[in-house]
Amino acid sequence: MTKAPQKSLEARYYTDPAIFAAENAGLLARTWQFACHVSALARPGDYTSFEIAGESLFAIRGRDGVIRAFYNVCQHRAHQLVKGSGHTRVVVCPYHAWSYELTGQLRAGPNLNVVEGLDKSQICLAKVACEEFLGFLFVNLDPDARPMDTWFGDARRELAEWVPNWAALKPLEWVEIPENCNWKVSVENYSECYHCGLNHPTFATGVIKPETYDIQPQGHCLRHTTECQNLAQMTYDIQSGFAHQNEYSSWYLWPMFSFQVYPGNILNTYHWRAIDADHVVVWRGWYSVDGQESETLRGLAVQDRQTTVAEDITLVESVQRGLKSRGYRPGPLVLDPQCGVNSEHSVKVLQDWMRQAVDTPPL
Numbered sequence: 001m002t003k004a005p006q007k008s009l010e011a012r013y014y015t016d017p018a019i020f021a022a023e024n025a026g027l028l029a030r031t032w033q034f035a036c037h038v039s040a041l042a043r044p045g046d047y048t049s050f051e052i053a054g055e056s057l058f059a060i061r062g063r064d065g066v067i068r069a070f071y072n073v074c075q076h077r078a079h080q081l082v083k084g085s086g087h088t089r090v091v092v093c094p095y096h097a098w099s100y101e102l103t104g105q106l107r108a109g110p111n112l113n114v115v116e117g118l119d120k121s122q123i124c125l126a127k128v129a130c131e132e133f134l135g136f137l138f139v140n141l142d143p144d145a146r147p148m149d150t151w152f153g154d155a156r157r158e159l160a161e162w163v164p165n166w167a168a169l170k171p172l173e174w175v176e177i178p179e180n181c182n183w184k185v186s187v188e189n190y191s192e193c194y195h196c197g198l199n200h201p202t203f204a205t206g207v208i209k210p211e212t213y214d215i216q217p218q219g220h221c222l223r224h225t226t227e228c229q230n231l232a233q234m235t236y237d238i239q240s241g242f243a244h245q246n247e248y249s250s251w252y253l254w255p256m257f258s259f260q261v262y263p264g265n266i267l268n269t270y271h272w273r274a275i276d277a278d279h280v281v282v283w284r285g286w287y288s289v290d291g292q293e294s295e296t297l298r299g300l301a302v303q304d305r306q307t308t309v310a311e312d313i314t315l316v317e318s319v320q321r322g323l324k325s326r327g328y329r330p331g332p333l334v335l336d337p338q339c340g341v342n343s344e345h346s347v348k349v350l351q352d353w354m355r356q357a358v359d360t361p362p363l
């Protein structure tokens with residue numbers, strides 16, 4: 001008996017606000033989420049706030065050099081503690097001036113000595129798990145989160161090989177790309193190259209060799225590999241002197257972040273921020289040594305924005321409209337046992353994770 005083809009995910013996963021709410025409460029609250037680049041927290045006392053899964057959080061570097069992340073809420077009567085980014089000696093709540101050490105420990109508060117039975121050592125800001133990953137800070141709202149290396153296989157070790165100067169890098173440019181589609185439509189589109197030949201002429205003929213393109217899971221990381229072509233015709237000098245300078249590679253970390261390395265060991269990143277069921281903003285990050293000005297990087301960011309990114313926006317927005325059509329029934333995925341560029345095996349892996357995140361949340 002022949003097996004029925006594996007079908008793509010039902011449209012409601014991409015359109016139903018209730019599913020989006022379930023992802024916010026579940027998936028986003030128990031996966032590793034990008035917070036900031038650690039160069040924003042260079043000195044003890046530097047802090048930056050950010051939002052994940054509807055929660056306001058902040059990260060701050062302690063006097064011991066350790067970066068800690070906390071819920072951005074005072075343990076007195078719940079006022080927000082910090083806004084934006086900055087530098088401070090202690091964290092002082094703007095409501096009644098309770099102050100906290102950089103470790104989150106309550107330090108002092110006006111008239112606190114009149115409170116009988118108050119043990120200041122028992123009051124501490126609520127901590128959030130955080131990890132530095134090659135200069136990128138990630139947080140996980142799950143207090144039992146497994147470490148990133150358990151989630152993402154060899155990604156850290158491989159990336160350190162592809163970007164040997166990662167510790168010296170700082171963000172140079174962030175390009176913000178709003179897309180009128182569900183975040184999963186954008187992530188799926190990123191995670192297959194079945195559409196590349198037809199839709200990305202610059203990428204498919206100028207950078208990669210499509211016949212060698214493949215995407216394979218390594219834990220919850222999807223690893224893109226390809227041989228490159230026309231390196232001599234590249235629009236910039238790729239002679240970095242590092243190993244892998246002739247290669248293109250990418251590491252997508254489930255669910256909303258991806259590291260890419262372009263020929264010449266050029267690091268760039270994708271960060272998806274889901275707004276609602278129909279909207280996502282993609283942040284493209286470009287990095288240089290010490291954040292130094294670089295014509296090459298600025299040029300690449302512009303070229304990328306005008307070609308691959310622009311081409312993808314048209315695709316994902318059309319898909320989102322189609323998912324809302326009464327005329328759409330999920331179609332079969334093209335799963336080639338040999339994998340390769342014309343296969344959607346990576347989309348199947350993603351959709352399994354997506355389904356699982358909504359339908360079978362852990363106890």
Ligand code: FES
Pocket residue numbers: 074075076077078079093094095096097098
């Ligand atoms: S709520 Fe922060 S000091 Fe009162």
Ligand SMILES: [Fe+2]
Pocket residue numbers: 189190195196200308312
């Ligand atoms: Fe694309």
